[in-house]
Amino acid sequence: MDLIRVLIAILLPPLGVFLQVGIGKHFWINILLTLLGYIPGIVHAVWVIAKK
Numbered sequence: 001m002d003l004i005r006v007l008i009a010i011l012l013p014p015l016g017v018f019l020q021v022g023i024g025k026h027f028w029i030n031i032l033l034t035l036l037g038y039i040p041g042i043v044h045a046v047w048v049i050a051k052k
Helices: 002-011 013-021 025-036 038-051
Strands: none
Touching: 002 013, 002 038, 013 025, 013 038, 025 038
């Protein structure tokens, strides 16, 4: 299941974070990072998924 979440996080980082932790602090941080730059959003999403 984590492999699917990582693939989703690469394609659409906020969705990957949402599937892992729901709407919370990490989701909004990831939205902001993705808007500022796609790569920081991916890095944060993969970090959140790997951390859990």
